[in-house]
Amino acid sequence: MQVKLLPTPVQTLALEATLRTCNRAATHASQVAFAKNLKDRNGLQKEVYADLKATYGLSAQPAVRAVKKVVDAYATLKANLRAGNLGPPNSKRYRKALSTPVVFRPEAAQPFDDRCLSWQYDARTVSIWTVDGRMKGIRFACSPGQLKTLVQYRKGESDLVCRGGKWFLIATCDIPDPEAYEPADWIGVDRGIVNLATTSDGTNHQGRRLGRYRRWQARKRSELQAKQTRSATRRLARRAKREKRHATHVNHKISKEIVSVAQRTARGIAVEALGGIRERVRLRRDQRGTLSSWPFHQLGQHLAYKARRAGVPFLEVDARHTSQRCPRCGHTERANRSDRDHFCCRRCGLAGPADVVAGVNVRSRARSAWVFVTAPAPAP
Template identity: 55%
Template sequence: MKLLPTPEQAAALEATLHAANRAADLVSRIAFTQRCFRNYDLRKHTYDRIKAEFGLAAQAAQHVIKKVADAYRALHANLAAANAGAANLGKQGSARRPKAGSKPITFRIGAAQPYDDRCLSWQLQTRTVSIWTVAGRLRGIAFTGSAVQVAMLAAHRRGESDLVCRDGCWYLIATCVLPDVPVTAPDAFLGVDLGIVNIATTSDGDRHSGKGLNAVRHRHRRLRRRLQAKQTTSAKRLLKRRARKEARFAANVNHVIAKQIVTEAERTCRGIALEDLQGIRERVRLRKPQRVMLHAWSFHQLGGFIAYKAARRGVAVIHVDPAYSSQQCSACGHVDKKNRPDRETFSCTSCGFAEHADVNAARNIASRGVAGWAVSHAA
């Protein structure tokens, strides 16, 4: 939820984040020096000190200590995973692994700060919040939100909310726990083929072109290159102001595509079959210009959007092996590289079936979804 504080309120919120994160840095150094990482043990060493030095209230001080303890718990879990062979902290032999555990964790001066119901209260009727700051309790801070968002807050908000400042705007990120929607047994599956030229193509023949998104990315890439070459203060300021703009645009495109796919699957009582593209960046070997496009490809985000939107509507989602789906004929099942004379065309050398290559691949994914669902839900 976006907050609309007055300049005085914004200054108090900023001072609160700065104080909380300076305190978190101190707690982190103490935890690292004394090798004390448990929340309860850290309180004994740091609670009174950070309250006195940084002017934190009791709940705020406890949240700072818990934030540090959680950060070290995540770090140690990543280190353990890395020792077991996972790439959480880079590949074997990378410089990130030894550096990760060799120094205390630091916190950005504007990093998010958690709040619970003792130091934050919502007045949903008046669209305001009351929140603790180092300048005292601030009441009547306005926030924006649609009627749907406010209703969700009223019915499903649980636990803590995080205070965040992003690009000069203030937000409260509230956790809402929605009840599970029973998954409806699908009559069939809607296959979705993911790509770069066409972001998503369905087995119904709907193609969501990536031409506009790729043009935006190319324009942003050229602009970044020119600004980085200048190395002036104004160029750096413009780069900072434009940060995440491309990511927001891509996320919006993915949201729109995901909503259309889920809506169509729900309307026709079908499930959704997606490609399992785990590790594709490591498997594929491409030339440098193509690598740039591949690494900017947000297929994982689109798959995540489809999955959570489908879960909220009770639509089944299954991930299938995409191997040879672009070379296999969806009519007769014949697999041959020669079935793909070019990127857009599929022409089966066995039965003569012809179709757009992405639509043919999506149909293969849909049929594999049917088979995979039958195996996983066999009586």
């Protein structure tokens, strides 16, 4: 949970100095870990613990958290290399990641546990360790619902983050998932580019406004890139974050509405399993930008976690031929979909919006899959 801090100018200076000092210490520990190949927590802590306290003035627990941050960073790097997220082993990016130590930005997030960070929920303040001593009475702002969640479920460490001159604490909350109910039926959701989400009920969440917004941002981005100045580069970074926030907001609105309808009607939610679609399809050059910016994965993630929090059953089903199969007679043919918007079965004549037909097919597959999932195991 993201909680906004409201520090005074004096508290802000202390927080800034703390972040910079902790990240300098973490970078030093990272260089030692890289030079001596110490990627385990105990070995690295024995090597740098005393140095972090003496040289950078860290207390015992912040020094331990800095070491843990370094170990986690190298574990993440190893996982990314193994998953191919940095390219093949012979690529320049892959070789650079292996040949240089991890470096932490001056304002990178810093984790704090309950020994160096405490919450005063009634007063809505926090007390946090800084390089200038324990800083008490830092106010935070949150809604009543967020405060109730913090009081009941906050557990473990919290990350101190500075973003755009604003300060946040990212608090870890261990919220138990409610037990999913037995669905009376399913809502099939077809995700697309023109229509971001179309349900089997016929509800259509269009993506035209988001598409226009992205094209406008692309024009502004090309204008700024042509200037090639430091100011233009800073503006480009701000615009990229703004565009990302806008797409996330749209996905939140769509997923919230679909989950609320499913919960109100005691139905489950089914979506197509679209993993790896960017690698499977071949596109023209003018289509690549549209597909690469298609936020379908994030929409699926929002639907999954919101459904889990509401106790709504959620399934991913096979995506093959959902837009070419007739939901009435089962005839599957590419010619059934004459164009992007229309479906007409060549065998039985069933016609309708193509995205709604795809949503109905997703719903039908969810019905079959749920029967298989909930079927009792055969007796030995």
